[in-house]
Amino acid sequence: MAKKVNRRQFLTVSLGAVGTAAAGELTALGLDTAAAQEKALTVPIKRSTQTPRLCPYCSVGCAQIVMTDNSGKIIDIQGNPDSPISEGTLCPKGAATCQLVVNDLRWTKVKHRAPGSDHWEEKSLASAMNRVAELVKKTRDASFNEFQEMPGGKAGMKKKRVMNTYAVASLGGATIDNEWNYAQQKLMHALGVVYVENQARI
Numbered sequence: 230m231a232k233k234v235n236r237r238q239f240l241t242v243s244l245g246a247v248g249t250a251a252a253g254e255l256t257a258l259g260l261d262t263a264a265a266q267e268k269a270l271t272v273p274i275k276r277s278t279q280t281p282r283l284c285p286y287c288s289v290g291c292a293q294i295v296m297t298d299n300s301g302k303i304i305d306i307q308g309n310p311d312s313p314i315s316e317g318t319l320c321p322k323g324a325a326t327c328q329l330v331v332n333d334l335r336w337t338k339v340k341h342r343a344p345g346s347d348h349w350e351e352k353s354l355a356s357a358m359n360r361v362a363e364l365v366k367k368t369r370d371a372s373f374n375e376f377q378e379m380p381g382g383k384a385g386m387k388k389k390r391v392m393n394t395y396a397v398a399s400l401g402g403a404t405i406d407n408e409w410n411y412a413q414q415k416l417m418h419a420l421g422v423v424y425v426e427n428q429a430r431i
């Protein structure tokens with residue numbers, strides 16, 4: 230019969246198991262891992278054309294291998310054991326990367342719910358982009374600061390040319406790659422946007 234394990238024991242051993250031989254330590258707690266290990270050996274590893282790449286999610290930069298079939302369709306994305314950074318491992322988010330592209334539940338159309346409305350309407354991508362551009366311009370025009378009072382040393386407060394707006398912010402998503410981030414920074418700084426942040430850094 231399996232030994233009763235309290236929460237503290239479980240966490241201590243689980244954390245230790247991350248960097249060492251997990252199965253042996255879990256067995257020491259009385260947990261039977263044989264079935265899970267046996268099952269892991271039977272999980273088929275999908276193999277086809279293999280393309281090395283990096284996980285799109287965060288700045289750890291774990292390496293992945295994208296498996297594609299003969300038609301170029303992605304069939305799986307796995308950790309790349311050749312990586313000196315991640316040695317084939319991926320966190321749960323990275324391990325689910327395949328679902329970014331292969332996912333029947335993922336919305337692929339723009340939906341808009343107007344203020345006060347109780348339902349979503351399908352819109353074209355162009356109309357959504359136009360709406361965002363229209364709101365950014367309107368907000369920037371209404372809040373743009375050409376000059377701002379700032380501490381100027383012995384002279385006390387001094388008016389300085391700042392050319393910015395505090396009313397628009399940019400929050401990047403974890404799947405934004407280096408090139409997109411570069412272009413985003415250029416655009417935001419050209420607009421005078423001060424608040425530029427990325428989800429992966431929060």
Ligand code: SF4
Pocket residue numbers: 284285286287288289290291318319320321322323324
């Ligand atoms: S999200 Fe996870 S798998 Fe992807 S780079 Fe970050 S730690 Fe690695």
